[in-house]
Amino acid sequence: MRTLSHPGAYASHMSADCLFCSIIAGDIPADRVLENDAVVAFRDIAPKADTHVLVVPRTHAPDVAALAATAPGELAAMALAAQEIADAECGGQFKWIFNTGEKAGQTVFHAHGHLLGGDLGGSLV
Numbered sequence: 273m274r275t276l277s278h279p280g281a282y283a284s285h286m287s288a289d290c291l292f293c294s295i296i297a298g299d300i301p302a303d304r305v306l307e308n309d310a311v312v313a314f315r316d317i318a319p320k321a322d323t324h325v326l327v328v329p330r331t332h333a334p335d336v337a338a339l340a341a342t343a344p345g346e347l348a349a350m351a352l353a354a355q356e357i358a359d360a361e362c363g364g365q366f367k368w369i370f371n372t373g374e375k376a377g378q379t380v381f382h383a384h385g386h387l388l389g390g391d392l393g394g395s396l397v
């Protein structure tokens with residue numbers, strides 16, 4: 273796992289009472305698989321696939337479009353991180369889902385991509 277040398281430098285990007293900001297800050301434990309200056313990736317607490325990793329930008333934004341508007345470089349970094357994790361865990365092949373809005377199933381309003389890999393047992397899309 274790669275590590276970040278100065279985690280405190282990102283405090284200004286945090287939102288109070290945000291679960292994923294708390295995980296990024298290390299206030300709530302998570303099973304981290306990758307981290308760098310732009311993203312933190314950790315295993316979903318309720319996995320839906322052999323590999324189910326949440327790829328999360330360090331900057332707080334409520335959804336992926338808001339992230340694209342405010343920190344597009346972090347969105348690009350999320351894609352690179354997802355590929356790096358998939359290369360290590362599931363032959364480089366994966367599904368990447370961004371739930372956006374409650375009706376789409378979003379429950380944590382800090383942008384994140386679900387990296388799903390392994391035997392996915394068919395495909396919704």
Ligand code: AMP
Nearest residue numbers: 302315316317318371377378379380381
């Ligand atoms: P979403 O429903 O798209 O907002 O995704 C939120 C995801 O966060 C769900 O798949 C949850 O299982 C996951 N989750 C909630 N709390 C934690 C936690 N403490 N550590 C890891 N994953 C979590």
Ligand code: ZN
Nearest residue numbers: 290293332382
């Ligand atoms: Zn947040």
